[in-house]
Amino acid sequence: MKPAESCCGPGSDGPDERPIEGAAADDELAALAKALGHPARVAILRLLGRKNACICGDIVAELPLAQSTVSQHLKVLKDAGLIRGDIDGPRVCYCLEPRALRRLKALVGGL
């Protein structure tokens, strides 16, 4: 079976090179944390993590929010770099951006 690769190619790999401390790291961590700072967005990340494949607007069906609101939350996550959205015909397929997630964990771990 071909579960995940139907959309969302492999995320960029390799180690993160940027520093884990300093003013730039502070801003970076704050931006990532801000994106995480809403329960709906945490729920979306968890949802995308459960299906290792990437799902689309089924997210709307899983959350008690209007479609436009979910779209806004997805935009916040995408602007923060935490997820990626690939167009798949009439739908959009979202998936985690593992690199950003690793970066977040490294920054939080540096606290």
Add this chain to the structure above:
Amino acid sequence: MKPAESCCGPGSDGPDERPIEGAAADDELAALAKALGHPARVAILRLLGRKNACICGDIVAELPLAQSTVSQHLKVLKDAGLIRGDIDGPRVCYCLEPRALRRLKALVGGL
């Protein structure tokens, strides 16, 4: 020398027992991340981490913000449980709450 224990007794220790997933964990992670979601607050946490001892309103001197604004940020961090403030005569001595920090790392790690 007696660097750290001048104020801020040892934080509670022992493992965290709460679940790392589910709606409650989502809310908890979102609340912690929201508190982290501002560069000034990240800077404050880093400041408190560098001095393993806890410092007081020297934080105000280190940040390009008014005293009242720093006090607000400290309140956000304290309400989130990430720091603790012990009264030390006329000053207040803030320090990290290692337990909350561990909890944050565990929750982020669970993503």
Add this chain to the structure above:
DNA sequence: TTGCTATATCGTAAAAGTACGATGAAGCCG
């Protein structure tokens, strides 16, 4: 006591976040 220092809180203003319905854009199907 009065005064001084350190911190919190109040009041306010501007900016950002949250949520919704309505509308628009883009792609598929018949």
Add this chain to the structure above:
DNA sequence: CGGCTTCATCGTACTTTTACGATATAGCAA
């Protein structure tokens, strides 16, 4: 082509955040 689905964006209202100066509170010192 027209109509349908999927999603983003717009416009709007409300709430929250951020920041500041001004004021209150609490402890120390003289």
